[in-house]
Amino acid sequence: MQNRRKTGVYGWALAKAGFIVAGPNHPGTTSGDSTPADTPKLWERTHDLSAVIDRLTTDPHWSGAIDKDRIGVVGFSLGGAAAMEITGARANLEAYARYCDSYKKWDCAWYAGRRGYVDDKPVEVDKVDLRKVDRVRFEQSNLDRRIKSAVLVDPGLAQAYDAQSLNEIAIPMNFINLGSGGTIPAAVIASGLAALSPNGSYATIAGADHFSFLPECKQGAAALLKSFGEVDPICDDGNGRSRADVHSELIKLVREALWRSLKERS
Structure with missing residues (x-):
């Protein structure tokens, strides 16, 4: 969520052989095209x-390879928020607004305005009053019952979800936080979400941070991003652990979660 240019990633495990399909871009909340006003509109993403x-399930080129009873979703950051909602989690607008009344970092700092991105260029934007977001749409159910398993990595809007809606989710909800202990920001901390989910699990990856999910940076990338005005430490994991090593552990956790939960349905 804090990263303005990489606002969420998805994948699906939805084939008989277990292949992954990358998720779509979302105008207004995707790389190079992201504004604070569009960020809360999770109903568009779902x-x-x-x-x-x-x-994919109706296209003749793909449908034969897809087992409709074994569709899983993987989401990171704002993509994790959308993945939560498509499994049945519902958000509470007032609870989220109250959280941002006192928390001034990460997602709440983003809503404070000043900068967004349109056509890969920074633009000046106004502050977002969360209480003026479309409440009906923000709080609606976006459940798609075809999803049978979810992996949620540093899910965004972590402070917004209605506890009862999480209590009602029957499918496996596998939460992963990048970091450990007090290093995990309130914006994405998922231990409480996992505890509320009847079939929830929770894991952390020590020595990682939120940006460790992103691809490894090429030489000179950090300086280049800084020259563009990027303020987030996208290339700095800062914990003495290589990003490749973090990726290896994360891939293992995601693969095991999907294999365990979707294989059991075969």
Whole structure:
């Protein structure tokens, strides 16, 4: 969520052989095209995800390779928030607004305005009043019952979710935080979410931070990003552990979670 240019990643495990399909871009909340005003509109993201599943499960070139009873979703950051909602989690607007009344970092700092991105260029933007977000849409159910398993890595809007909605999610919800102990920001901490989910699990990856999910940076990338005005430490994991090593552990956790939960349905 804090990263303005990489606002969420998804994948699906939805084939008989277990292949992964990358998620779509979302205008207004995707790399190079992201504004604070569009960020809370998770209903647009879940609609996009369901539309992709619609297409793949009916397209003659793909449908034969897809087991409709074994569709899983993997989401990171804002993508993790959308993945939560498509599994049945519902957000509470007032609870989220109250959280940002006192928390001034990460997602809440983003809503404070000043900068967004359009067509890969920074633009000046106004502050977002969360209480003026479309409450009906923000709090609606975006459940797609075709999803049978979810892996949620540093899910965004972690402070917004209604506890009862999480209590009602029957599928496996595998939460992963990048970091450990007090290093995990309130914006994405998922231990409480896992505890509320009847089939929830929780894991952390020590020596990592939120940006460790992103690809390894090439030489000179940090300086280049700084020259563009990027303020987030996208290339700095800062914990003495290589990003490749973090990726290896994360891939193992995601693979095991999907294999365990989706294989059991075969």
